[in-house]
């Protein structure tokens with residue numbers, strides 16, 4: 001990139017540091033005291049440079065890290081300017097100047113990557129959680145969960161079977177023990193696991209054993225796959241509550257099992273009802 005292009009891309013302050021090897025004033029940068037969890041990227045090219053897990057308080061006035069994000073995320077070169085022998089740190093991808101490396105950092109590396117805030121862009125890690133439910137044909141179950149506030153992503157697939165990488169044809173044989181499931185990523189600050197469970201109970205009939213309406217087979221079983229002891233406890237409590245409420249006069253047969261590997265279903269199954277302009281599938 002030409003100098004002119006860099007000037008367009010970067011702010012004046014960024015340009016002076018990243019392209020002219022300047023240094024921001026100590027204690028002036030916005031990330032010196034940032035304690036958030038996430039990834040620090042190169043402000044010029046977005047390359048992942050440092051993880052917040054390796055950031056430490058150096059007391060010197062610039063964000064300090066003891067290890068780069070991955071092998072090659074930064075490069076170091078000898079810098080003999082200003083009458084000092086220092087090691088310069090540059091972005092491993094675009095070569096922009098970031099700061100300097102000193103051998104006085106904490107364990108385990110003993111290194112201190114002293115980086116200008118202005119050369120960084122902090123990408124805060126969103127704390128998402130996951131949940132997986134099987135409630136019959138996954139088309140309809142996915143459509144219901146997708147509408148919920150706080151659900152950031154849904155994927156349909158297979159879980160809980162006897163072999164790896166099953167296809168739809170495999171699971172339709174009803175001999176693989178995989179269940180059709182919806183894998184959900186959600187923001188726990190917007191929707192709770194209990195709320196997801198409430199929806200799960202409503203979108204299918206948990207008293208039907210290995211079937212949902214016209215769909216018959218173990219792949220259509222009612223199942224909650226949990227990812228933590230907390231999810232397991234909440235699922236059991238929620239099942240008990242439903243049983244006690246006597247909404248159903250038959251026994252609830254929902255299986256509560258530890259999550260196994262999730263296999264994404266073929267693309268044509270993803271958001272199936274949405275793609276076909278349907279509200280619900282035949283199972284409802």
Ligand SMILES: [Zn+2]
Nearest residue numbers: 042045091094
């Ligand atoms: Zn870069």
